[in-house]
Amino acid sequence: MTTPVLEARDVTMRFGGLTAVRSVDFTVNSGEIVGLIGPNGAGKTTFFNCLTGLYVPTEGTVSYQGKVLPPKPHLVTQAGIARTFQNIRLFANMTVLENVLVGRHTRTKEGLWSALLRGPGFRKAEKESEAKAMELLEFIGLAAKRDHLARNLPYGEQRKLEIARALASEPGLLLLDEPTAGMNPQETRATEDLVFAIRDKGIAVLVIEHDMRFIFNLCDRVAVLVQGEKLVEGTSDVVQADERVVAAYLGEPFEGDPGAAEAAEVEAAEATAEAEGAESAEPADSAETAEPADSAATTDTVESTEADSTTKGEAQ
Amino acid sequence: MTDTTTNAPAAAEHGPVPLPPSVARLLVAVGAVGTIASAFLSWTWTSDFPGDLTVYGYPAGLQILALVGGVLTLLFGLTLWDVKWLRWLNPANSTSPVLLTALSAFAVCWFTGIAITVDLGGLVNLDPGAFVAMAASALPVVGALALPHPAPGTGIRGYLAKPQLPAPGKASPLTERIVITVGVALALVTFTYGIGIDNDASETFIGYLLLLVFAAWGLMHTGLVDRFATTAAHHKGFASALAFAAAVIFPFTQSDDHNANVGVNILIFATVALGLNIVVGLTGLLDLGYVAFLGVGAYAAALVSGSEYSRFSGVHFPFWAAALTGMAASLVFGVLIGAPTLRLRGDYLAIVTLGFGEIFRITVNNLDGTSGPNITRGPNGITQIPDLNIFGFNLGESHNILGFSLGRFANYLFLMLIVTAIVVLVFTRAADSRIGRSWIAIREDETAATAMGINGFRVKLIAFALGASLAGLAGSVMAHVNYSVNPQPYQFAGAAPPNSAFLLAAVVLGGMGTVSGPLLGASVLYLVPEKLQFLQNYELFAFGVALIVLMRFRPEGIIANRRRQLEFHETGQLDVPTQTTLSDDPAVTKAGA
Structure with a gap:
C-alpha cells in the first residue's frame, strides 16, 4: 500500500528573482489522498504546474512510479497523472461526451489515416472509447446530459465533468486544484464522496483546497506550503496542532505587538462569549497570557479560518 | 414607424399599421396576386434595360424574380387563413415570414422601378406594368405590418427576432427523403438561375440577391430551414449523395x-x-x-x-x-x-x-x-x-x-x-x-x-x-x-478570388467548422464579384462592408455550426437536446459539423 506513486525531489521554481517554490520534497503513495494547503500565494498551483509539466522546474525532479517525468504536459498525462484546473478549463463548446472523449486521447492510438479510412479497428476503438466515457459519465452522474454543451452545465456539474475528463486518461494519480471552490456545502459533501470513490478505484489523489473541513475530512496526509516552502506534513491532527500553520494563516503574534495582542484579546473575548463564561473578558495585556489561550484555541482558529475560506469561496 | 405611440395593451395585438386583421390578410393576398399579375405586364418600353422587360405575357429577368416573390408572399399569406394543406409552410403561424416574403417581392419590384428610372433617365421610362408591380408589392408589406405582432412590446425588432417554433412532428423516412430531394432540386434551380444571369445584367443579379436574402430569411423564420437541416442530418448519406448528383446534373443544364x-x-x-x-x-x-x-x-x-x-x-x-x-x-x-x-x-x-x-x-x-x-x-x-x-x-x-x-x-x-x-x-x-x-x-x-x-x-x-x-x-x-x-x-488580398483574404472570408462568412458553410461562402464570394462588374473599383470596399454587416448580425456565419451559434448568441438553455435519453440520435448534434 505504501509504494510511492509520485515523488518530487527538491523541486524549486523561480520566476526571475521570485522563488515561488523552494526545494520541496513531496511524496504521494498509492491509494492515498493527500492534501496540499497553504495561504494564498504560497505556491500551491505553481507546484502543481511543476508536477504536471506545465512549468519546467528550475531545479529538482518529479518522478512517477519511479520514472522521472519529462516536463511536457502531454507526456505527464500519458505517464498517468491527470489534473483539473483551479479555474474550470473545460472545452466549453464541445458536448459533455466529447469532453470526456478528449480525455481518452492518450489511451487511444487512432491517427489521421485510420480516421480517414474508417477500418474496423477505428470503429471498434471509437466504440470502446465511447463506452468508457459513458461509464465515467455515469460514475459522476452526468450520463443524461451527454449531448449538452459543457458551457451550459451548472457550475458544480462543470467541476464534476472536469474530474471525469481527467479520469478518462486512466490516471494512477489525480491532481485536483481547488475542486470545491465556489461550491455550497452540499456540493462540497458530494465532491468529498466522489473523491473517496475515486480513491476506491485505486487512484491516488492530491488535492489543493482552502476548505479546511473538506481537507481534514478527506486526506490521509496533509502538507502545508508557505511562501514556497513545505512547512509541515502529516496527518490532519498533526497539521491542525501545528502552531506554525496557524501562524502562517493568521500571522504570527510576537511580543509587544499591539496587533497580536488585540487579536488575542478579540479571540479571548469570543472564546469566553462562546463558553458563556460568567467571567468577564479580562484584558490580556501581556503576550504570555495570550499565548496559552491561542494554543488552546488552535482548533477553534483553524475552524474559523475554514469558515473564512468557505465564505470567500462562496463569494467568488 | 408609429408603433411606439400605441403602447396600449389592445394595440399590442396588431402591428404598427392600424387595420383589422381580416383586411390585413386580404391586403396580403391581393397584393401578392397583383405582383404576380404585374410580372406578365411590360415594365419598360425599351430592351436597353437588362433582361428585356418589355414583353406582355412573358416575364423575363427581374419579372421572374418578382413573380417568385409574389408566389412566396401568396403562399405565406394564405397560411393566415389556416388553409389545411399549407399549414406545414408556417408551423409557428407567425407573422414575420409573411412580412419577410412580402419584403422580398417589394424589394425586387421597387429596386427594378428605381433601377429603370436611374438607368434610363426618368420616370417616363416606366411602363404601367412597373407601377402596378410597385403598388401591388407594397400592399402585402402594409398588410403584414397590420397583422398580429410576432412579439408584442418589442417594436420593429420583434419582426427580426426568430419566433419560437413548435416541435416538429414525425415524418416517415420516405417523406423525409422526398423533402430532401425537393430541397436539393430547389437549391439547384436557384443556383443555376443565379449563375446563368448574364454578366452584364448586374441589376438582375442584385434583384436575385435581394429576393434570395429576404426569402431565405423568411424561410428561416418559419423554421423550415432548421427542419430541413435536421432531416438532412438524419439521412446524411442520402442528402450528400443527392447534393453530389445535383452538382453532376448542373453542367447538363447549361x-x-x-x-x-x-x-x-x-x-x-x-x-x-x-x-x-x-x-x-x-x-x-x-x-x-x-x-x-x-x-x-x-x-x-x-x-x-x-x-x-x-x-x-x-x-x-x-x-x-x-x-x-x-x-x-x-x-x-x-x-x-x-x-x-x-x-x-x-x-x-x-x-x-x-x-x-x-x-x-x-x-x-x-x-x-x-x-x-x-x-x-x-x-x-x-x-x-x-x-x-x-x-x-x-x-x-x-x-x-x-x-x-x-x-x-x-x-x-x-x-x-x-x-x-x-x-x-x-x-x-x-x-x-x-x-x-x-x-x-x-x-x-x-x-x-x-x-x-x-x-x-x-x-x-x-x-x-x-x-x-x-x-x-x-x-x-x-x-x-x-x-x-x-x-x-x-x-x-485582391479584388478577385482566390486570395488568402477571400478564402478566409469564405470560411468565416459561410460558417466555420461546417462543410456546407465554406461551399456556400465560396459560391457567394465568387459569384458576387463576377456578376456585379460595375462594382469593380469598389469591390473590396463592398466586401468590407458586407463582412462588417455579417459579423454584426450573424457572427457565426450563414450556416451555423451548432457550437458557434451558441457561442455567439447567449441563448441560455435553448440548445438542450429535445430528448435527454441515451437513444438520442447523435447525428442531430453533429448537424453542423
Whole structure:
C-alpha cells in the first residue's frame, strides 16, 4: 500500500528573482489522498504546474512510479497523472461526451489515416472509447446530459465533468486544484464522496483546497506550503496542532505587538462569549497570557479560518 | 414607424399599421396576386434595360424574380387563413415570414422601378406594368405590418427576432427523403438561375440577391430551414449523395461552357476554403497565407505537366501522379512553414503565416532566371499547360453525352467534383474522430488540451499539413483548368478570388467548422464579384462592408455550426437536446459539423 506513486525531489521554481517554490520534497503513495494547503500565494498551483509539466522546474525532479517525468504536459498525462484546473478549463463548446472523449486521447492510438479510412479497428476503438466515457459519465452522474454543451452545465456539474475528463486518461494519480471552490456545502459533501470513490478505484489523489473541513475530512496526509516552502506534513491532527500553520494563516503574534495582542484579546473575548463564561473578558495585556489561550484555541482558529475560506469561496 | 405611440395593451395585438386583421390578410393576398399579375405586364418600353422587360405575357429577368416573390408572399399569406394543406409552410403561424416574403417581392419590384428610372433617365421610362408591380408589392408589406405582432412590446425588432417554433412532428423516412430531394432540386434551380444571369445584367443579379436574402430569411423564420437541416442530418448519406448528383446534373443544364467555367472556379475556391476550414474552423489556427499552398500545388503540377515552358518540359506525369506531386509539394511546404511557426499562438501565428504567404509569391516572382535560378519563369508564369488525359478521356475536348454537348470546362467540373467530394469526405471523417476532437479541443483551450495528453504541436502540425495538401490537390487541378500558372493570384488580398483574404472570408462568412458553410461562402464570394462588374473599383470596399454587416448580425456565419451559434448568441438553455435519453440520435448534434 505504501509504494510511492509520485515523488518530487527538491523541486524549486523561480520566476526571475521570485522563488515561488523552494526545494520541496513531496511524496504521494498509492491509494492515498493527500492534501496540499497553504495561504494564498504560497505556491500551491505553481507546484502543481511543476508536477504536471506545465512549468519546467528550475531545479529538482518529479518522478512517477519511479520514472522521472519529462516536463511536457502531454507526456505527464500519458505517464498517468491527470489534473483539473483551479479555474474550470473545460472545452466549453464541445458536448459533455466529447469532453470526456478528449480525455481518452492518450489511451487511444487512432491517427489521421485510420480516421480517414474508417477500418474496423477505428470503429471498434471509437466504440470502446465511447463506452468508457459513458461509464465515467455515469460514475459522476452526468450520463443524461451527454449531448449538452459543457458551457451550459451548472457550475458544480462543470467541476464534476472536469474530474471525469481527467479520469478518462486512466490516471494512477489525480491532481485536483481547488475542486470545491465556489461550491455550497452540499456540493462540497458530494465532491468529498466522489473523491473517496475515486480513491476506491485505486487512484491516488492530491488535492489543493482552502476548505479546511473538506481537507481534514478527506486526506490521509496533509502538507502545508508557505511562501514556497513545505512547512509541515502529516496527518490532519498533526497539521491542525501545528502552531506554525496557524501562524502562517493568521500571522504570527510576537511580543509587544499591539496587533497580536488585540487579536488575542478579540479571540479571548469570543472564546469566553462562546463558553458563556460568567467571567468577564479580562484584558490580556501581556503576550504570555495570550499565548496559552491561542494554543488552546488552535482548533477553534483553524475552524474559523475554514469558515473564512468557505465564505470567500462562496463569494467568488 | 408609429408603433411606439400605441403602447396600449389592445394595440399590442396588431402591428404598427392600424387595420383589422381580416383586411390585413386580404391586403396580403391581393397584393401578392397583383405582383404576380404585374410580372406578365411590360415594365419598360425599351430592351436597353437588362433582361428585356418589355414583353406582355412573358416575364423575363427581374419579372421572374418578382413573380417568385409574389408566389412566396401568396403562399405565406394564405397560411393566415389556416388553409389545411399549407399549414406545414408556417408551423409557428407567425407573422414575420409573411412580412419577410412580402419584403422580398417589394424589394425586387421597387429596386427594378428605381433601377429603370436611374438607368434610363426618368420616370417616363416606366411602363404601367412597373407601377402596378410597385403598388401591388407594397400592399402585402402594409398588410403584414397590420397583422398580429410576432412579439408584442418589442417594436420593429420583434419582426427580426426568430419566433419560437413548435416541435416538429414525425415524418416517415420516405417523406423525409422526398423533402430532401425537393430541397436539393430547389437549391439547384436557384443556383443555376443565379449563375446563368448574364454578366452584364448586374441589376438582375442584385434583384436575385435581394429576393434570395429576404426569402431565405423568411424561410428561416418559419423554421423550415432548421427542419430541413435536421432531416438532412438524419439521412446524411442520402442528402450528400443527392447534393453530389445535383452538382453532376448542373453542367447538363447549361448550354454555355462559360457557366461551367464559373462552376469549376467556384469548386476550386470552395475546396481550398474547405481545406482552410480544417486549419481555421476546427483547429483555430488563423492562417493568413493559405493561398500559398494552392500556389505550391499549382506550380508543382504545372512543372510536371509537360508544358514546354516548364523547367522540366520533358516530364509529363499522368494526372494522378501530378496530383500527388502537387499534394506532396504543398505538404512539404506546409510542414516547413508549420514546424517553426506553430509554436506561436493567436495573432503571432497570423502575422507569420501572412509573411510566409507573401514570401512564396515574391520568391516565385523572382525565380525567373535573372533575379534567381529560372524555375518558375517569374511573372510570365508557366503557360500552355496541356489538357489532362485520364484513361484516354481528353478533358480538353467537347464530348457528347446523352445528347448533351459537354465542353472542356464541364469535363473539368466533373473532375473537380470528385476532388471536392474527396475533400468533403476527408473533412467530415477527420473532424469526427480522435484527431478531430483534439483539434477542436486545442481551439477551445490549448493549455487544457495539452493537460489532457494531447501533443499540441504535433496535432496542430497534422492539421496544417492536411489543410496544405488538400489545397495542393485543388491547385494541381487549377493549373490545368487555367492553362497556366503565374504568381499574381496568390497574394494576401485582391479584388478577385482566390486570395488568402477571400478564402478566409469564405470560411468565416459561410460558417466555420461546417462543410456546407465554406461551399456556400465560396459560391457567394465568387459569384458576387463576377456578376456585379460595375462594382469593380469598389469591390473590396463592398466586401468590407458586407463582412462588417455579417459579423454584426450573424457572427457565426450563414450556416451555423451548432457550437458557434451558441457561442455567439447567449441563448441560455435553448440548445438542450429535445430528448435527454441515451437513444438520442447523435447525428442531430453533429448537424453542423
